[in-house]
Amino acid sequence: MSRPTIFDVAKVAGVSIKTVSRVVNHEPNVRDSTRERVENAIAVLKYRPDQSARNLASHRSHLVVLVYDDPAAYDMPSGGYILDLQQGALKGCSSARSELLIHPCNFRKKNVGVQLKSLIEETRPAGIIVAAPLSNMPKIIRAIEATGTPFVPLSPGKQSVKQLSVSTNDREVCAEMTRYLAGLGHKRIAFITGDPDHKAVANRLLGYQDGLKESGLEFSEKLVAAGDNSFGSGEACGEKLLKHARPPTAIFAANDDMAAGVLRVANRLGVDVPGQLSIAGFDDIALARQVEPALTTIRQPLVRMAERAASMLIEGNGQDEKPHGKEIVPATIKIRESTGPAPA
Amino acid sequence: MSRPTIFDVAKVAGVSIKTVSRVVNHEPNVRDSTRERVENAIAVLKYRPDQSARNLASHRSHLVVLVYDDPAAYDMPSGGYILDLQQGALKGCSSARSELLIHPCNFRKKNVGVQLKSLIEETRPAGIIVAAPLSNMPKIIRAIEATGTPFVPLSPGKQSVKQLSVSTNDREVCAEMTRYLAGLGHKRIAFITGDPDHKAVANRLLGYQDGLKESGLEFSEKLVAAGDNSFGSGEACGEKLLKHARPPTAIFAANDDMAAGVLRVANRLGVDVPGQLSIAGFDDIALARQVEPALTTIRQPLVRMAERAASMLIEGNGQDEKPHGKEIVPATIKIRESTGPAPA
DNA sequence: GTGAAAGCGCTAACAC
DNA sequence: GTGTTAGCGCTTTCAC
Numbered sequence: 001m002s003r004p005t006i007f008d009v010a011k012v013a014g015v016s017i018k019t020v021s022r023v024v025n026h027e028p029n030v031r032d033s034t035r036e037r038v039e040n041a042i043a044v045l046k047y048r049p050d051q052s053a054r055n056l057a058s059h060r061s062h063l064v065v066l067v068y069d070d071p072a073a074y075d076m077p078s079g080g081y082i083l084d085l086q087q088g089a090l091k092g093c094s095s096a097r098s099e100l101l102i103h104p105c106n107f108r109k110k111n112v113g114v115q116l117k118s119l120i121e122e123t124r125p126a127g128i129i130v131a132a133p134l135s136n137m138p139k140i141i142r143a144i145e146a147t148g149t150p151f152v153p154l155s156p157g158k159q160s161v162k163q164l165s166v167s168t169n170d171r172e173v174c175a176e177m178t179r180y181l182a183g184l185g186h187k188r189i190a191f192i193t194g195d196p197d198h199k200a201v202a203n204r205l206l207g208y209q210d211g212l213k214e215s216g217l218e219f220s221e222k223l224v225a226a227g228d229n230s231f232g233s234g235e236a237c238g239e240k241l242l243k244h245a246r247p248p249t250a251i252f253a254a255n256d257d258m259a260a261g262v263l264r265v266a267n268r269l270g271v272d273v274p275g276q277l278s279i280a281g282f283d284d285i286a287l288a289r290q291v292e293p294a295l296t297t298i299r300q301p302l303v304r305m306a307e308r309a310a311s312m313l314i315e316g317n318g319q320d321e322k323p324h325g326k327e328i329v330p331a332t333i334k335i336r337e338s339t340g341p342a343p344a
Numbered sequence: 345m346s347r348p349t350i351f352d353v354a355k356v357a358g359v360s361i362k363t364v365s366r367v368v369n370h371e372p373n374v375r376d377s378t379r380e381r382v383e384n385a386i387a388v389l390k391y392r393p394d395q396s397a398r399n400l401a402s403h404r405s406h407l408v409v410l411v412y413d414d415p416a417a418y419d420m421p422s423g424g425y426i427l428d429l430q431q432g433a434l435k436g437c438s439s440a441r442s443e444l445l446i447h448p449c450n451f452r453k454k455n456v457g458v459q460l461k462s463l464i465e466e467t468r469p470a471g472i473i474v475a476a477p478l479s480n481m482p483k484i485i486r487a488i489e490a491t492g493t494p495f496v497p498l499s500p501g502k503q504s505v506k507q508l509s510v511s512t513n514d515r516e517v518c519a520e521m522t523r524y525l526a527g528l529g530h531k532r533i534a535f536i537t538g539d540p541d542h543k544a545v546a547n548r549l550l551g552y553q554d555g556l557k558e559s560g561l562e563f564s565e566k567l568v569a570a571g572d573n574s575f576g577s578g579e580a581c582g583e584k585l586l587k588h589a590r591p592p593t594a595i596f597a598a599n600d601d602m603a604a605g606v607l608r609v610a611n612r613l614g615v616d617v618p619g620q621l622s623i624a625g626f627d628d629i630a631l632a633r634q635v636e637p638a639l640t641t642i643r644q645p646l647v648r649m650a651e652r653a654a655s656m657l658i659e660g661n662g663q664d665e666k667p668h669g670k671e672i673v674p675a676t677i678k679i680r681e682s683t684g685p686a687p688a
Numbered sequence: 689g690t691g692a693a694a695g696c697g698c699t700a701a702c703a704c
Numbered sequence: 705g706t707g708t709t710a711g712c713g714c715t716t717t718c719a720c
Contacts, residue, residue: 053697
């Protein structure tokens with residue numbers, strides 16, 4: 001004997017299938033007593049709506065797709081990043097009986113756009129979460145937009161006004177970190193910039209400038225070095241900064257990899273951290289806790305961001321109006337051992 | 345204008361929808377010339393079969409579900425493990441246009457079984473990959489079996505004869521590691537066992553015994569210590585072993601966490617590794633490369649295992665007979681710095 | 689080899 | 705508030 005259908009439930013409850021459908025989908029206009037009868041029937045029969053039938057009829061599945069940069073394409077750089085995204089997205093989905101499809105995507109391949117489109121057209125997901133840095137790539141975004149499926153970019157570069165997005169407060173929290181450093185007595189605080197293509201990372205420089213101003217400190221081009229997000233560029237920038245005639249007493253890097261590079265250089269040069277030099281990063285990757293001394297950094301709320309994105313997608317699906325708005329989930333400063341009072 | 349359907353393709357190709365269906369599904373009994381006409385029409389119209397419709401009619405989706413122990417439930421212990429599984433499963437799926445649904449599962453919760461059943465009955469996946477240690481848990485396996493969906497446990501404890509599975513050669517490779525250690529001149533090789541509930545881990549002890557015998561070495565209960573897979577138990581067992589009247593010159597632990605624990609104890613006790621003591625582990629987790637000296641260990645081929653599992657599920661779906669067989673993907677020994685010649 | 693017809697289990701539009 | 709009637713776009717069965 002096969003699984004019960006909506007007809008079986010309707011028969012047992014003594015109503016029409018439409019009413020069962022209403023109950024299952026939490027639609028209004030059902031008398032409480034009727035609803036209860038239907039719910040009983042569902043429980044008795046152990047009825048589970050068939051998603052395929054539902055999807056076919058409604059032209060929409062209950063799937064949420066999480067698209068991110070394929071870690072297998074390089075050397076598994078940021079496993080924690082992906083797991084955090086997945087965890088958050090899963091959390092957002094589970095509260096709404098949605099399922100999560102994961103789709104790592106190698107953006108270096110020519111046909112990513114086509115493949116993404118196929119995936120979307122075939123599975124008709126309720127929505128798509130696009131992680132950074134893919135959320136900054138026109139090739140990816142355009143492919144998704146072309147399908148008309150709701151999507152939420154995480155930390156997108158430019159956001160068209162009417163579009164959904166979830167970001168963190170890069171700028172504000174970087175200002176805060178800069179003020180924290182200034183509060184420690186540092187007068188010469190340097191900054192190492194990241195990949196300029198990445199808007200979120202660019203915002204970090206702006207935050208640094210804000211923080212300087214708010215602390216009554218002068219901004220100087222000479223205290224800014226241009227990195228590219230890599231450990232190596234952190235080393236190079238750190239060396240340049242430290243060999244300066246009047247070296248900074250604090251270096252704030254736009255990400256942890258670069259901050260770790262600075263730390264390495266400081267060790268090599270015999271510069272004591274945090275005694276002579278304070279170092280701060282951004283991201284709070286595992287490495288930040290593994291280096292000696294552990295890095296003061298900024299924790300990006302990836303889990304929450306992905307969770308919010310999933311919820312936005314799913315909520316919007318229930319309502320008649322499309323979800324909208326830019327959400328901002330605040331990042332938090334993690335003070336560890338790499339920062340301390342400015343040397344006298 | 346909306347997406348083309350099978351009817352549009354049929355019209356353009358001048359055939360019936362059934363023939364289009366045959367071509368799309370690579371069924372036999374289609375003349376080559378006809379097939380070609382249909383394929384052209386598909387290309388011209390950019391036709392993509394709607395998975396929901398397909399699923400509804402066939403009572404089966406093209407989804408593969410990967411079930412694993414929820415890392416969010418504890419403290420994100422083994423991110424690499426999960427990412428490897430995902431990568432492999434994704435690889436197996438992509439070659440067959442299948443998609444991967446991830447489903448972390450907290451087996452400590454009472455209702456995991458029910459939730460799993462719901463998921464399966466609603467999405468009707470083509471198959472399910474069950475990662476260890478969930479593959480050892482009757483509660484989980486029974487819930488899946490009850491749905492009648494094909495599934496492949498990875499490193500299952502007991503495998504009923506007719507059932508699919510993918511494992512690695514725990515026993516053989518452990519014998520090999522033991523012989524390698526013996527070949528280095530070690531006469532007193534100790535072993536630290538892991539969680540006895542985990543059959544795959546139990547097999548490692550058997551392999552150790554095999555290796556001893558093959559090397560003409562005597563097995564002694566006194567050289568076996570019972571750990572529980574944790575770093576802490578590795579420390580405890582290591583200490584016990586090293587304070588022995590006649591301590592071993594090599595310790596082989598059933599996993600890397602325990603091996604790392606032994607290493608820590610050796611350092612504390614001033615025992616030189618690998619000068620006075622060789623240490624070997626199993627799993628090749630990231631930690632194995634991060635400790636000093638780096639651990640000699642055994643690399644479990646997780647990516648390949650998951651890939652094979654996905655392929656088995658998908659292939660079986662295409663054929664009329666169910667897939668079957670136990671596959672074994674061999675593990676490989678990674679010699680690093682923690683092992684060396686026995687002290688004179 | 690190929691096609692016609694009958695669903696799969698649900699949602700949507702509208703009637704009552 | 706509730707029911708009726710059409711489909712959604714495929715696969716299946718069976719006829720040719």
